[in-house]
Amino acid sequence: MTSEERLHNGRCLCGAVTYVVTGDPVIVAHCHCEDCQRLTGSGHSTGAMFSEANLKLDGPVAEYELTSDNGNQVTRVFCPSCGSPILGKNTGMPGFVTLTLGTMTDSGDLQPGVVVFTRNRRPWDIMDETIPSFEAQPVFNPGDA
Numbered sequence: 230m231t232s233e234e235r236l237h238n239g240r241c242l243c244g245a246v247t248y249v250v251t252g253d254p255v256i257v258a259h260c261h262c263e264d265c266q267r268l269t270g271s272g273h274s275t276g277a278m279f280s281e282a283n284l285k286l287d288g289p290v291a292e293y294e295l296t297s298d299n300g301n302q303v304t305r306v307f308c309p310s311c312g313s314p315i316l317g318k319n320t321g322m323p324g325f326v327t328l329t330l331g332t333m334t335d336s337g338d339l340q341p342g343v344v345v346f347t348r349n350r351r352p353w354d355i356m357d358e359t360i361p362s363f364e365a366q367p368v369f370n371p372g373d374a
């Protein structure tokens with residue numbers, strides 16, 4: 230099976246929002262930034278970045294926009310009924326979406342490649358030390374991956 234045929238399904242908690250994404254993620258990351266902590270209500274978010282063209286999203290979604298620390302516009306897309314965070318978009322990485330891995334039904338084959346914003350990590354949120362970790366957001370160009 231080639232990577233083009235690879236397919237992952239996902240849905241929100243109530244099931245009103247569903248998605249199918251094809252291909253392999255550009256990267257899978259754990260993020261400890263404060264925005265992700267508040268968004269998820271947990272110690273970090275785990276997201277898989279895919280090309281937006283590979284995503285088919287179904288159902289009514291709500292959006293929340295904010296400006297990140299480095300000045301990029303971030304759009305958080307979530308289910309208006311149950312509140313599940315589905316994905317994030319960032320003007321710093323146009324054409325890509327970061328899906329929340331917890332909403333993905335069959336994510337067992339995806340490997341986190343990086344941990345970011347470790348400076349915001351809470352003491353109770355223990356992370357695998359073998360994953361490359363960064364104090365903040367390293368410079369990352371999806372085109373180089």
Ligand SMILES: [Zn+2]
Nearest residue numbers: 241243308311
């Ligand atoms: Zn929902």
Ligand SMILES: [Zn+2]
Nearest residue numbers: 260261262265
């Ligand atoms: Zn974050």
